[in-house]
Amino acid sequence: MTFSAALSGxxxxxxxxxxxxxxxxxxxxxxxAGLALLAAVTGFWPDVGHPVVxxxxxxxxxxxxxxxxxxxxTFPAPVSGSFAAVSDLAGRRLNEATRAGVPVTDLxxxxxxxxxxxxxxxxxxxxxxxxxxxxxxxxxxxxxxxVLAENVPVREARGRVVLLQLPRxxxxxxxATSLDLPLAVxxx
Numbered sequence: 001m002t003f004s005a006a007l008s009g010x011x012x013x014x015x016x017x018x019x020x021x022x023x024x025x026x027x028x029x030x031x032x033a034g035l036a037l038l039a040a041v042t043g044f045w046p047d048v049g050h051p052v053v054x055x056x057x058x059x060x061x062x063x064x065x066x067x068x069x070x071x072x073x074t075f076p077a078p079v080s081g082s083f084a085a086v087s088d089l090a091g092r093r094l095n096e097a098t099r100a101g102v103p104v105t106d107l108x109x110x111x112x113x114x115x116x117x118x119x120x121x122x123x124x125x126x127x128x129x130x131x132x133x134x135x136x137x138x139x140x141x142x143x144x145x146x147v148l149a150e151n152v153p154v155r156e157a158r159g160r161v162v163l164l165q166l167p168r169x170x171x172x173x174x175x176a177t178s179l180d181l182p183l184a185v186x187x188x
Contacts, residue, residue, distance in 0.1 A: 048074070049074035049075055049076055050074065050075050050076070050077065050078045050079070050084075051072050051073075051074060051084045051085075052072070052073055052074070052075045052078075052079045052082045052083070052084070052103045053070050053071070053072060053073075053082065053083040053084070053085065053086055053088070053089060053103070053104050054070070054071060054072075054073045054100075054101050054102060054103050054104065055069065055070060055071075055098045055099065055100050055101065055102050055104060056068065056069055056070055056071040056100060057069065057100045058097065058098070058099055058100055059094060059097065059098045060094075060097050060134045060135070060155055060156065061093070061094045061095055061096045061097050061110075061134070061135060061153045061154075061155055061165055062093050062094070062110070062116065062118065062153065062155045062165035063093065063094070063155070064091050064092070064093055065089050065090060065091065065092050065093065065094070065104075066090065067086055067090065070086045070089055070104065071086070072084075072085075072086060073101070073103075075103070079103045079105065080105070081105035081106040081107055082103050082104070082105050083104065083105075083106075089104060089109075092109050092110070093109065093110040093116075094108050094109060094110065095107075095108055095109065095110050095153060096108065096135050096137075096153050097134050097135025097153075115167065115168045116165055116166060116167055116168060116171070117165075117166060117167075117168045117171035117172075118155055118163050118164065118165055118166075118171070119163070119164050119166055119171045119174050119175050119178075120161050120162070120163050120164075121140060121161070121162050121163075121164055121174065121178065121183050121185060122160055122161055122178070122182075122183070123160045123161070123162065123184070123185065124182050124183075124184060125160075131187070132154055132157045132162055132185070132187065133154065133157060134154055134155065134156060134157060135153065135154065136153075136154045136187060136188070137151050137152060137153055137154070137187075137188040138151075138152055138154060138162075138164070138185040138186060138187055138188060139151065139152070139185065139186045139188065140152060140164065140174055140183055140184075140185055141183065141184045141185070141186060142177050142181050142183060143181035143182045143183070143184075144181060148170065148173055148174050148177055148183070149164070149166055149170040149173075149174055151188060152164045152165065152166055152170075153165050162185065164185075
């Protein structure tokens, strides 16, 4: 088939004719150099990753978050429910304690409209005080065996006193009951 026949045929005939021809040595070298350059560029291309807000230090629950509590990190894959800017979390509160370096997600945050209060509970025995840690969840029980609050996060633990983060309605009830009866907590 001649060159003029390749140009005058149908488009599929023209493609077949061009594919049957062997590329010149110069063309093959140019193609090889281009592929090598492409491989080199993609091999050294920086992986920009995905920005994720993580805890800069161990953060207890219920405390308003500040810029010093958080930092921006880069993860190789997106983290579901995460935030890309520290400013998105300023003033928000965590439901439970978070370790340094752990991504802060929407599930870890307390509801922005939550009307909560902190209540100090004096534990009757010193042995249990050494077991309860920040971030644990407890139930508050009165001396008469009545459950006053359930699944309450421990905000702080110092000796025989634990600071609990409760919805305001439960906080008032726990505080009022503690004036007349001893309170106990049970670990979940």
